Amino acid sequence: MVKLRLKRMGANNRPFYRVVVVDSRVKRDGKYLESVGYYDPKTDPFTLKIDMDKAVKWLEVGAQPTVTVRALLRKAGVLQKWHEAKLARKIEG
Secondary structure, three states: OEEEEEEEEEEEEEEEEEEEEEEEOOOOOOOOEEEEEEEEEEOOEEEEEEEEHHHHHHHHHEEEEEEHHHHHHHHHHHHHHHHHHHHHHHHHO
């Protein structure tokens, strides 16, 4: 199963995270298929940059986001774009 999840990076007490597409059997900071964005919780306000096209592409082919990544995708507006695209395909089909 392919998942969208966070990969921890940065120094001690200065973490930032990459949002990556990875096989679910790979360890947390292991090899990933593609990076779709990053998240820095230490800045005020937090920094969140997601490539919408890449994220929607992976969601469309069946990648499952973790709980945390799902919340981040919701804040970035990716899930709304994905649902609208699904609805448009349903109406056309």
